[in-house]
Amino acid sequence: MKKIIASLLAAVTAFSAVSVCMAAENKIENVSVYTDLTPQSEYFDEIMLLGKIGVIGGYEDKTFKPDLLVTRAEMTKMIVDALGEADLVENAKYEEENKIKEPEIIFTDTTDHWARLYINRGANDNFISGYTDNTFRPDENVTYVQAQKMLVSAVGYDTYATYSGGWSVGYKMWANTVGIYENPKISDDSPITRAQAAKLIYNTMNAPLCIIKGYSNTVNGISPELMVKDGDGGDWQTLFTNRHQIYIADGKLNSASDFVIENSINYNEKYFPEGSKEKIKVLNENYADKKYYDVEVTAFLKVDDDGNAEIVYMR
16 A cells, blocks of 8 residues: 555656646647636646546636636536546436436435536446435535545545545545645635636546455455556556546657657556657647647647547647
């Protein structure tokens, strides 16, 4: 367990160091698609990236409203989208509308709520649980500690958090351990903004997943056998890699439309061996421009089955 924690902390520290370095040297000028955000806005890159992959979007008036507070329902929807499960929600909607299945009512106060199916998905995924009176209170603002609990559970650390003290100390500890925890100046019960939610979700999507690899009989009954996908055994799995097929790498794009990898933040043996300086073919025609060539960047690469990549975002 000490080895896992050390590995996680080292990875998070290394990623933070790379981000700071790249921010200082970055020559890529990303343009905001929102009228109320600029590249200097707090968490600009995280917001732009999550928008590109459909996790958190803006409004019809082309604003993002970064300082708007987030409700419990909105946070649940964002997490479901981060898990890549929007299609499951659409399937549930189709089955209800076509009377294939009866509507599932999990909480008494979400029967007619716009986010009911997302909330149901979150409950089925066990990253939300509601209150003892069987309500979810979807329109209350989500607090910082509630968001941490949801996110820790969403990436599989619920059992570890429970063994580490449960609500709320165990979840706060594991949010800190895997790099979800962001701002020590925010109190536990403070509501969070859309910009802060984007940053927390980004951090979560880059944390190693904890999966159940099996079950074993113990003196306390059947217990899950957990595995942290932190690179031991050959792969580093995150929500980025596992649910969205996005890998993060430092390097340069050349005139042959190859991305030359200097270092991989998250990798697997097939595409990005650790320490690799391999090339990966980039398919985006919009990056076939000399202004992008030979510039040191951090790239978010969506990889297909043939090992080619689409650049989702660069910074």
